Amino acid sequence: GAVVSQHPSRVICKSGTSVKIECRSLDFQATTMFWYRQFPKKSLMLMATSNEGSKATYEQGVEKDKFLINHASLTLSTLTVTSAHPEDSSFYICSAGAGGNSYNSPLHFGNGTRLTVT
Amino acid sequence: QKEVEQNSGPLSVPEGAIASLNCTYSDRGSQSFFWYRQYSGKSPELIMSIYSNGDKEDGRFTAQLNKASQYVSLLIRDSQPSDSATYLCAVNRPGGYQKVTFGTGTKLQVIP
Numbered sequence: 757g758a759v760v761s762q763h764p765s766r767v768i769c770k771s772g773t774s775v776k777i778e779c780r781s782l783d784f785q786a787t788t789m790f791w792y793r794q795f796p797k798k799s800l801m802l803m804a805t806s807n808e809g810s811k812a813t814y815e816q817g818v819e820k821d822k823f824l825i826n827h828a829s830l831t832l833s834t835l836t837v838t839s840a841h842p843e844d845s846s847f848y849i850c851s852a853g854a855g856g857n858s859y860n861s862p863l864h865f866g867n868g869t870r871l872t873v874t
Numbered sequence: 875q876k877e878v879e880q881n882s883g884p885l886s887v888p889e890g891a892i893a894s895l896n897c898t899y900s901d902r903g904s905q906s907f908f909w910y911r912q913y914s915g916k917s918p919e920l921i922m923s924i925y926s927n928g929d930k931e932d933g934r935f936t937a938q939l940n941k942a943s944q945y946v947s948l949l950i951r952d953s954q955p956s957d958s959a960t961y962l963c964a965v966n967r968p969g970g971y972q973k974v975t976f977g978t979g980t981k982l983q984v985i986p
Contacts, residue, residue: 800918864920
C-alpha cells in the first residue's frame with residue numbers, strides 16, 4: 757500500500773527556535789500533500805495544502821509566515837514552524853493521496869511529529 | 875452545525891459484539907466518505923472508503939452510506955480488544971479534491 761514517511765517523529769525545542777518537519781511519499785508521486793495538526797483529544801485540523809512547484813494554500817486562521825511550507829519535488833513536502841512558542845506544541849501530521857488528485861483517492865498519513873516547545 | 879459530526883463516546887461494547895459508529899455531514903455536495911482508525915498517539919489509518927449509497931463490506935467492517943439522510947456509518951462485527959481506538963469519519967470537501975474534513979472521532983472501547 758501507499759506509504760507516507762514523516763520525520764522526525766518527536767522533537768523538543770526551545771521557544772524562539774525553528775523546527776522543520778519532512779513528509780515523503782515513498783512509493784508514489786504526490787502533487788498535493790496536506791498538513792494537519794491535532795491537539796490532545798481533538799480532531800485533525802487542516803492547516804494547509806502543499807502544492808508541488810507552487811505556493812501552499814493555507815486554511816483560514818493559519819499564519820503562513822509562521823508555518824512555512826515547501827513542496828520542491830513530487831515526493832517531498834516540508835513544514836517549518838518558525839519562532840516556535842509553547843502554544844505551537846501539537847501533533848503535526850502530513851498526508852497524501854496515492855491516486856492523484858481524484859476526489860475519491862483516500863489520504864494516507866505519515867506517522868506524525870510530536871512537537872514540544874519549552 | 876458542524877460540518878462532520880460524530881458522537882465522541884466512549885462507546886463500550888463487549889468482545890465479540892457488533893460496534894456501530896455513526897457520522898452525519900452537512901454538505902450535500904460531498905462525494906467521498908472515509909473511516910479512519912487512530913490509536914492514541916498515532917496517526918490515522920484508513921479503514922474504509924465509500925462513495926455510493928448502500929453498504930460496502932471489507933472483512934469485519936461494513937460501511938453504510940445514505941446521501942439523502944447525509945449519514946454514514948461503520949459497523950465492526952466480532953469486535954476485538956485490538957479494535958479499541960478512536961474512529962474518525964472524514965468527508966471530502968466539494969470541489970476540494972482530496973481535501974477532507976474530519977469529525978471529532980468516536981472512542982471505541984471493546985471490553986474483553
